[in-house]
Amino acid sequence: MKLNIVPARSGTLWVKLGMQTFFKQPLALAGLFFLFMATMTVVSQVPFIGMALAMTLLPAATLGMMAATREAIDGRFPMPKVLLTAFRAGRQQTRAMLLLGALYALGFLLAMGVSWLVDDGAFARVYLGGATPTREMMLEPDFQAAMWVFIGLHLPLSLMFWHAPALVHWHGLSPIKSLFFSIVACGRNFWAYAVFGLMWLAVLILVVVSVTTIASLMGNPGLAGDLLFPALLLMASMFFTSLYFTFRDSFDFTQEEHP
Template sequence: MQAAILPYSAGWQWINDGIQLFKRQPMAMFFWSLVTGLLITITYLIPLFGQMALIAAMPSLTFITLNACRHIEAGRQIVPGMWLAPMRDAVARKGLFRLGLAYLACCLLGGLIATVPFLDSLMAAINTDGRIDEAALLQAVQGPFITFAVIYVLISAFFWHAPALVGWHHIRMTQALFFSMVACWRNKWPFLLYGASWAVIFLGAQFADGFLMQLGLSAATAQLLMTPVNLLIAAVLYCSFYPSYMSVFGNNYARQNDPTPTDDHTPPNVG
């Protein structure tokens, strides 16, 4: 799999292409954003195991999202039966399951590496009588959070393109992780712009929420008003995954024999 090297401006182009995909079938992607948001909420009702299950399911959810975007680009109207159709491929399903377990293991290991050096300061935030010094705890967790953020960037590079490589091409997991890492490194500047742009967008949504409360609205009312906005932002984010993959690996499809794939597992031909 040969990864293209793109200019840094591609990072913003992925977002723009995601917006265009969303505009073609907004209700379908808004629905998917709502479903994923509901899944996240449900997992938080099950302490620890719910979050672990969500992390392990992320490659499969990403693959479902990519297939939905593929249908939109091809001009197909998404119907309910299309959402889970990509998971009917036994080889893809097995590969994505293993990829999810690997992703969970990497996140847990990353969390452990980020936490162990700061254990003393974290434990110091707990008084001898068992009470937690909130100010000391907030200061103590800054180190682990920053360290994990750096580690997670590295983890994301390995797993960013892996769901498509495993699900569509049935590439072995180790090869998919390697190809994904190389592709992300070759396009580190576009991804830096892409990540920074989304950070600004999400921070803007947070500021809007705070601004509504400054106007006198209650936290519940502000959250209610911002929920559709947040779902819309998430839907566009999901739509941008597809162009970020196709622009990097799309040149590999021009050599395929079938220029008009119709099944649910082969990505479209990009000439």
């Protein structure tokens, strides 16, 4: 295995491939993403440990969506059991994935904890769904500072875990090695990932503007709220579908290793 250095335009290609693959199996991939989100939501409601448990399962769930993308690429209909891919490869792989998840949960909770110290938990309660944000609250300097502190800490954490689940599962890397190779791949291909993020941001803006415009033309502004949520969920499904292509193109594997 070696790192590939890809051009910036690869970011656009990854978005395109993600959308094209999604529309090969839209019902399956959208359904799997909804199941993934529902499962994470239910798990997060477990008293005391729910959020930590959900964050621990997130890398495995992300791998499940990548495995579903592979099946869609091959023309197969991905079944719900594909979300359990991380836990169907033997005891050693399961332990490695759970360790990876525990490391992510620890990093997430530390980032959230630091933000808590900045504004006494106001941002954390909003982010975790325990409070409803108000305009006055969001304009508070401490709230904004806590938000940027969390973003600043969570961004490198996300890059460390971007490719880690796939590297652990498909290529047998240890959790620590997978974190290292993941953040190196993201750093060395910074411009491709920057374009990837900007393209998805542009898609998000397009979706929001299109939905609100349609609702306005129909003379029913309240319709925007009803349409926007499912539209954003579909867009998020496409985003998770595109993650596989960022992984596939960022590493060069031998024929025996290739995912």
